[in-house]
Amino acid sequence: LDGGADNDVLDGEADTDSLIGGTGRDLLIGGAVLDTLAGGADEDILIGGTTSHSGNAVALTAIMAEWTSANAYPTRITNLLNGGGANGSTVLNATTVQNDNNAADKINGSLATPNNTDLDWFFQSAGDVLDAINGEIRTTI
Numbered sequence: 138l139d140g141g142a143d144n145d146v147l148d149g150e151a152d153t154d155s156l157i158g159g160t161g162r163d164l165l166i167g168g169a170v171l172d173t174l175a176g177g178a179d180e181d182i183l184i185g186g187t188t189s190h191s192g193n194a195v196a197l198t199a200i201m202a203e204w205t206s207a208n209a210y211p212t213r214i215t216n217l218l219n220g221g222g223a224n225g226s227t228v229l230n231a232t233t234v235q236n237d238n239n240a241a242d243k244i245n246g247s248l249a250t251p252n253n254t255d256l257d258w259f260f261q262s263a264g265d266v267l268d269a270i271n272g273e274i275r276t277t278i
Contacts, residue, residue, distance in 0.1 A: 138154065138155070138156050138157070139157040139159060140156075140157065140158045140159045140161070140163055140177075141159045141160075142159055142160050142161060143159075143160070143161045144161040144162045144163060144201060144204075144205050145158055145159065145161060145163045145164070146163070146164045146166075146197050146201060147163065147164070147165050147166070148166040148168070148191050148192075149165075149166060149167050149168035149172050150168045150169075150191065151168055151169050151170065152168065152170065153170050153171050153172060154167065154168060154172045154173070155172070155173045155175075156172065156173070156174050156175070157175045157177060158174075158175065158176045158177045158181050159177045159178070160177055160178045160179055161177075161178075161179050162179050162180050162181060162201075162204050162205045163176060163177070163179070163181045163182070164181070164182045164184075164197065164200060164201060164204065165181060165182070165183050165184065166184045166186075166187065166188055166191060167183075167184060167185045167186060167187075167237065167242050167244075168186075168187055168237065169186075169187050169237050169238070169240075170237060170240055171237075171240040171241060171242060172185065172237075172240070172242045172243075173242070173243045173244075173245075174242065174243070174244045174245065175245045176245065176246045176247050176257050177247055178247055178255065179247070179255060180204075180210065180255060180256050180257055180258075181246060181247070181257045181258070182200075182204060182217075182229070182257070182258045182260075183244050183246060183257055183258070183259050183260065183267075184229075184234055184260040184278075185236075185237060185240075185242035185244050185259075185260060185261050185262060185265045185267075185278075186234060186235050186236045186237040186242075186260060186262055186278050187234070187235045187237060188229065188233055188234045188235070189232075189233045189234075189235075190227070190229075190233060195227075196227045199223070199224045199225055199227040200217060200224055200227055200229060202223035202224060203216050203217055203222040203223040203224035204217065206222065206223050208222060208223075210256045214258055214274055217229045218230050229260070230276075231278070234260050234276075234278050235278060236262035236263075236278040237262060239262050239263045239264045240262075240264065241264040241265060241266065242261075242262075242264075242265045242266070243265075243266050243267075244259055244261065244265055244266065244267040244268070245267070245268045246259065246267070246268055246269065246270070246273065253270055253271060253272045253273075256270075256272055256273050256274075257269070257273050258273070258274050258276070259273065259274070259275045259276065260276045260277075260278050261275055261276070261277060261278065262277070262278050
């Protein structure tokens with residue numbers, strides 16, 4: 138599944154998937170089995186598991202409202218972990234993001250940019266392979 142240009146939400150649900158965000162700030166949710174996630178250009182949230190927000194358009198819209206806001210990278214992550222930004226009380230943390238029984242997902246954010254200005258947020262479980270660069274947040278699920 139390829140999101141192409143713009144900001145996208147791609148949810149692989151219960152199938153083995155290859156999700157490609159393309160350009161824009163994207164939210165990629167692999168699902169419950171082995172998946173390949175490729176964020177592409179710009180800053181992306183890459184979840185190598187599942188979230189209780191899947192299928193909830195209101196929650197996913199709130200998450201994207203904060204992720205695509207003008208807030209700095211660390212501020213967006215803090216708001217999404219704890220609530221309080223454009224996402225309101227909708228959060229991405231240990232209560233809403235679950236691992237995929239340690240399936241070895243392949244999670245690629247994007248190529249490093251000068252001064253590491255294109256930073257992704259990785260949710261990973263044991264066995265996942267990812268290309269995180271210095272400065273990117275990795276959250277274990």
